[in-house]
Each structure stands twice: as C-alpha cells, then as structure tokens.
Amino acid sequence: MSDYDKQNRINKFEKRRKNTKSISILMVVGIVLAIVLLVIWFLGGSDDKPEESELEINEKNDGQAHSNDESNMNETETNETNGNNNKENEENEENAASNNDEDESDDESNAEDSDDPSIPTDDVDTEEIENPEDENVLKAYTGDWQPIGTSQSEPHEVVYDTESQDWLEMEEAIKYATGLNEMITQRIRNGGDQKVIGTVSAPDDTIYRVYLTWQTNEGWQPERVEILKELDKNEW
Numbered sequence: 001m002s003d004y005d006k007q008n009r010i011n012k013f014e015k016r017r018k019n020t021k022s023i024s025i026l027m028v029v030g031i032v033l034a035i036v037l038l039v040i041w042f043l044g045g046s047d048d049k050p051e052e053s054e055l056e057i058n059e060k061n062d063g064q065a066h067s068n069d070e071s072n073m074n075e076t077e078t079n080e081t082n083g084n085n086n087k088e089n090e091e092n093e094e095n096a097a098s099n100n101d102e103d104e105s106d107d108e109s110n111a112e113d114s115d116d117p118s119i120p121t122d123d124v125d126t127e128e129i130e131n132p133e134d135e136n137v138l139k140a141y142t143g144d145w146q147p148i149g150t151s152q153s154e155p156h157e158v159v160y161d162t163e164s165q166d167w168l169e170m171e172e173a174i175k176y177a178t179g180l181n182e183m184i185t186q187r188i189r190n191g192g193d194q195k196v197i198g199t200v201s202a203p204d205d206t207i208y209r210v211y212l213t214w215q216t217n218e219g220w221q222p223e224r225v226e227i228l229k230e231l232d233k234n235e236w
Contacts, residue, residue, distance in 0.1 A: 132226065137209075140226040148173045150219030158196060158214070160188065170220055174198045174210045177222030183208075186231060196220075199231065207231055 129140040150156075150169055159166040162185075170188055175181070183200040186207075191197040194214035201207050207228040212220045 129224070134226070136229050136232060138227045138229055140224060142224050143177070143222065145177055145222040147215040147218035147221040148176055150217070152219075154217060156194065156214055156216070158190070158194065170196060170198060170212060173212050173220035173222055174200055174208070177210050177212075177225050178202075178208045180208075199228075201231075 124143040124145055126141045126143040129142065132140045148169065152165060152169070156166075161167060167188065171183075171185060174185075175183065178200070180200070180202055182203055186199040186201060188196050188198040191211060196212050198210045198212065199207065200210070207230065209226040209228055210222055211224040213223055215221050
C-alpha cells in the first residue's frame, strides 16, 4: 500500500469520527432541551390558577364583611322606617277616631237641641203666647216663619192624601216650625180656607199642634205652635 492511500484512509476516519461526535453532541443537547420543556410544562400546568396572596384574601374578606355591615344597616334602617310609619298610622287612626267621636258628640248635641220643644230651628224669632185658652196647652208661641216653598201650581187645593205632594209639604212645614227631625204625624185636619192644623208627636212623646196657612205660589207657612199635655180626643 502506498503512502497516499494510507493517508486517504486516515483522513476519512478522522472525518467520520468528527461527524459521529457532532451528532452525539446534538443528540445530548436535544435530549436536555426536551427534558427542560417537559419539566416546565408539568410545573406550569399543575396550577391552572395562581394562589391568592394573603393580602388579597384579607381584602376580599374585608369587602364581604363591609357588604354584610351595609346590608345589616340597610335592614335596620328599613325596620326603623317601617316602625315609624306604623306609629304614624296608629296616631292618625287615633286622631281620626277622636275626631269621629267629637263629630258624633256634636251631632247628638244638635239632635237634642232640635228635639227641644222650646228651641225652634233656623234662628226664628218666637213670641210666647201667655195664658192659652185651651187647658190642654202647656205652651204656645208664634214666630216669623217663612213659607217653605212649593212645587205645586195654582189654584191650590188642600189634599189630605198621605201620599200626595201637598201632604208631604205640610209635614215639612210642621218640622220647620217645631224643629223636629223625626216625628209621627197623628193627624192633619182642616183649619179653615187654605188652612190646616197638624198634630204630631216627637220621639220623646212630646205632642205638638201646628197651625199652617197656604201662601199663594209660596207654599205652607207656620203661624202658631202649641205644646200639648196629651192628645185631644178629636185628634184621634
């Protein structure tokens, strides 16, 4: 073998050795990189969510506590408001009840005044008749009563039918003269030309005899009121 061939063989061997060494180094580096990547991947994926720091946890707890305090304060304020409203409603109901009692008392007082035989209504000026001729009369008086008005047309004719308009207007005139709100009509009889005499009893059993005169186009006008001891026989 010549020296030239020998030298070529040596060169090829050296070149092959260098290539093998380079490949070995690259494989080692690749393996190391793969291991590093695997380690990073495992460590990074073990916790999907980072742990909260103690400061963050405390802040969150403080926020929840503050929210609960505000909720409790709002609930307390609401209860106090409802309590105040209920108290105001009770006071209003008590005031309304008190006002109703006062109104009822006034109404009763007015009713008693109206039923008082000595006090005619509408501020009518009355004048007592002294020494009435009728022994059955306890008290008699006249007054400046006005005609009560009428819906009837002229010429007027006295009608003694209890369902007639004339009868109703005669009863209204009697109430006007006596000041009664309630009464029982015992009788209404003829008292002369366009005149009638009505006898009624009050709820307290007081007996009244009222004299009425018809005024043309103006209705019945009271002229005299008598308070009787008892019903006359001719009144039945």
